[in-house]
Amino acid sequence: MTRDIDCAWAGPWTWVGCLNKSSGKSRQAQAPTIVMFLVQQDTDTGLLFLFRNLTEFLSLGEHSSLNFITQLMESIQAKQGLVGPNDPIQRTQLPYVTGTSVVALKYKDGILMAADMGGSYGSTIRYKSVERIKPIGKHSLLGASGEISDFQELLRNLDELILYDNMWDDGNSLGPKELHSYLTRVMYNRRNKFDPLWNSLVLGGVKNGQKYLGMVSMIGVNFEDSHVATGFGNHLARPILRDEWHENLSYEDGVKLLEKCMRVLLYRDRSAVNKLQIAKITEEGTTISQPYALKTFWGFTAFQNPTAGAEGSW
C-alpha cells in the first residue's frame, strides 16, 4: 500500500500535514487525515504541522517514515525565516508590508519627490493610504520604499534626533547633508549586524540656498545626485530622467516630469497603485500634496479584443 504524504507550504507557520493512507487516486478525491507531529532538528522524533489551510499540495511520494522526516526537515530548513536551535544566530528578516518606488529630482527652487500610497503584502495590495514621504526637521524630506514598519521605526528615531537638535536652541540645525550621513551610518551599522532596516531611502532638502538630494540603500550604499529613484524606479524612471532632466526646471516642468515617471511605473510595476503624492521642499518650507490619481489610457486596439486570435482564452 502506497502512502502519499502531502504537506503544504504557504508561508511561515502555515504548515499543513496530511497523511493519506490510501493510494494512487487523485488527492482531491480523498478525504485527508490531518496528523500533528513534533518538530525537532535531530530526526529521531516526529514533526509538527500547524493546520492553517489546505491549499497547494506538494507530494513527497513513497518514502519510509524516516526518510520522509529527513526530507521534510530539509525542506523546513530551506524555508526562510525559521531558525532551528542549533543554527548560528541570525536576524535576517523578510519584508512583509512593502512600498514600491520613490522618485525625486532637483528643480529650480528645491526638491520634488513623488511616491504612491500603496503598501503591498506580498502580491496583495493591502494598504492604499500609506504616506511614504515625510518631512524631517525644517530642511528635509524623507521618502522610503521597502518595509513600512522599518520606515516607521526610522521616523521615530529621526524624531528623537530632531528633538535633541531643537533642544540646543542655539540657531544651528541639522540639514539634509547631515541627515543623509546619519542615515547612512544607521543603515550600514544595522546591515553589519545582519539586522537590516529593509528600506531604500531618499533624502532631499534645501538649507541656506543649497539643494541636496541623496539616496541610502538597505545595505548602506549611499550617494548624492540630481535625480534619484528606488526599486523599479531605477529601471523605469531614471532613464527618462537622464534624458529629460536639466538644471533649473520650473516647478510645473518638474511635476510634469515626475508624473511622467510615475505613470510609467503605474503601467509597468505590479505593486504600484494609482494614488500618489508629490512633495516639494524649498527654502521656505515643505508641502506634501493631497493624494491624487494619474490619468491612464487603456484604449489600445490590442486590448479591445484580446482573444481575437485565440478563442476561448482570456
Next chain:
Amino acid sequence: MFRNQYDTDVTTWSPAGRLFQVEYAMEAVKQGSAAIGLRSKTHVVLGCVNKANSELSSHQKKIFKVDDHIGVAIAGLTADGRVLSRYMRSECINYSYTYESPLPVGRLVVQLADKAQRSWKRPYGVGLLVAGLDEKGAHLYYNCPSGNYFEYQAFAIGSRSQAAKTYLERRFENFSESTREDLIKDALMAIRETLQGETLKSSICTVAVVGAGEPFHILDQETVQKLIDSFEIAGTEEGPAAAPDSAAEGGSAAEGGAASEQGAPADEGVAPMDI
C-alpha cells in the same frame, strides 16, 4: 584666600555657599601664562605667551587645533588642557563621522562645561579660550573650571592678563569690522601688554587664526616675526632691526596707533614704555 575647613573636598559646600575647590581651581588658571583671544565677524585670533623653562627646553604647547574650524588656547595646568583638547578633538571627529559636518562650537563648549561637573573628580585646573566658526559666524568662548562658559568679543586669561584686558577693552568695539590683519595686530599688541616691558619676539609668543575659508592653523615663527616687525610693535629695548617689510595696511596704522598709545615708535630716540 585662606585655608578653611570646607575646602578639602569638591563635594563640600561652605556655609557661605561656595565650593572652595572650584575656586582654587580657578586660581590655578591665574597662575598660567597669558592667553588672549579676539574675534571679528569672520575671523578669530588666539594668542599666548610661551615661555620655556630654560633655554635648553622647548616651549609649552598652549594652543591646540581641535578641528578645521575650532581651536583652543589654554592657561593653567597644561596637562589638564591636553586631556580636554583630546576630548574636544574626539567629540568633533565623532560628529563629523556621523553627520559629515563640522560640530557647531556652541555645542562643543556646552559639552565641555558639562564635563567639569563630575563630583568624583577634581575640577580641571585649566581655563580654555575656544575659538571657532559655525553657520552663525565666528565665536570666542571662555570655559572656566567652574563649568561656566561665556561668549566674548575679546578676552584674556592667565597671569598679567589684566593688562591685556585693559588694552582690549579700549579697542573691542572696532573688532567686529576688523580685517584679519588688524585682528592679528591687536592680538600681538595685547600679548605685548602682558609682557610688562619685555621685547615681543616670535620665540616667546604663539598666534593662531581661524576664519571663513581659512582652517584653524598656528602661524609659524617666521610669519609672526615678520608681522611683529611690520607692525613695528616689538617694544622699546631694541628697535626693530633694519627696515620694516612692506607693511600693507598694518604699517601706517601701527605707527599711528603705537605712537599715540604706547610711545614706542620705530625710529631713533625711543621713549621708555609706560606700562
